[in-house]
Amino acid sequence: MQPSDRVREEVRGFTPYAPGLSMEEIKEKYGLSRVIKLASNENPLGASPLVKRVLARKADTVFRYPRAGNPALTAALAARHGVPRQCVVAGNGSDEIIDLLVRVTCRPGRDNVVAFDPCFSIYVQQTRLCGVTLRQAKLGDDFAFDLGALAGACDDDTALVFLTNPDNPSGYAVPADDVLALARTIPKRALLVVDEAYAEFAEPEAVYSTMARFNETDNVVVLRTFSKLYGLAGLRLGFGVLPPDIADYLLRVRLPFSVNLLAEAAGLAALEDVDFVAASLEAVARGRTLLAEKLAALGCKVFPSQANFLMFTPPLPAADVFEGLLKRGIIARALKSYGLPHMLRVSIGNDEENDAFLAAMKDIVDSGF
CATH class of the missing domain: 3.90.1150.10 (Aspartate Aminotransferase, domain 1)
Structure with a gap:
């Protein structure tokens, strides 16, 4: 053997x-x-200087477990983005939310996931690990999104469609109007996962981000991270805003305490330091x-x-x-x-x-x- x-x-x-x-x-x-x-x-x-002070104050508490589900952080995120609290799931980086989405929604050996080529390596790795086919549509000229090709790669067995907006490594972005139009064209069972790791840097953010329009459809997931704008890459903190039933299933299978106590405290402080x-x-x-x-x-x-x-x-x-x-x-x-x-x-x-x-x-x- x-x-x-x-x-x-x-x-x-x-x-x-x-x-x-x-x-x-x-x-x-x-x-x-x-x-x-x-x-x-x-x-x-x-x-953030405020984050540094909060982390110093919290150092003596690291022998304690964090609260399950990180309710203080998810409540603050819901209030910040104007979304229902039950739709917010915090993760050990947005990578954890991506991993959970693949494992919760995709049927190994049957379902497929759709993304552009090239795309974030985590989409490739986690679908492959879960025995799920990844279909990739080519980007257009100068890395523009061919959203028609992305929708055309879907079928009735498509579980997830990943769209990084703004994209990495190009920085290309499309307005939220185009993203929501895509959400309305993909198969009914599929979720459109909009990875907005860089959305805060778009000018103006309100034109490009789907976050403020989350309630306009029932098949969109929005991912955000604290690694970029908030400077917390080393603490691994991100979150997803999801349809409430999907959020509930993610919380059922998420490893307990995956967001550590210091990361949660840092996230709360980062949101405060405007x-x-x-x-x-x-x-x-x-x-x-x-x-x-x-x-x-x-x-x-x-x-x-x-x-x-x-x-x-x-x-x-x-x-x-x-x-x-x-x-x-x-x-x-x-x-x-x-x-x-x-x-x-x-x-x-x-x-x-x-x-x-x-x-x-x-x-x-x-x-x-």
Whole structure:
């Protein structure tokens, strides 16, 4: 008997997640004293000062379990977004909500899930793990959404349709009107899952986000995360707003206490610190405009973005530019894993980080790698 005989067939072909070099590894490899990370779309201002104070105060309580279901957080989220409290499910990152949706709604070996190609890797991994077919529709020119093709990939056995809006890695977004029109065209049993990890950065958010119009249909799920705008990526916190019956089923099977006590406290504090949120949005909007203009002036093709990052095609081979940035202490995101080896993605940093990135790009374009 082979060791793999003890493992489900769906699992045997999986490979471990392969992260890039850490900041410390890059410092050591290139003899650098400082490294700037602009690869993971984190908040350029860090974490809220209020969050930091609350976490310090809560440190003595970590021996306690959190309350089941995180009622304080879900109540605050419901009030913030104007949705029924029973429709909100908190998760260990929005990844947990995605995983639960696949496991709760999809029948292995029978149902399918539909998404664009490329798409968030978690959609691919969790459907495969659950023995569910993933159907992918191609994006249009310049990464525009072909919503007709997405709807056309569905059939009566489609359980979920994933739409990331704004999209990653392009930053492309469509108005909520188009999203709701799509929701009305997919099969009756299917749920349209709108992943709005970057929706707060869209301008204006009200035009692009489906959250405020959640009650207009009965087959839409909206996902949000605290990892981007709120600067809590390391605490793993997200949530979904779902039809109440689906929310109830997710809560029945969700692992107890998956959202830890500190994450919940941080989430509540982050929602309260409106000044930090406003400063973060302003920093991203200003930095996005600056980087788009300067990269274009360096000969890059920059794709319009409604997110906190920019995707671009450099005037030199992307792999060489990526390596050249590393040598200069800048971590961007290579997009080979998305099937886009000729492109890079850069997160919007703070003013100093943006200037350092632009200086490194200019040096590469002017002087070589």
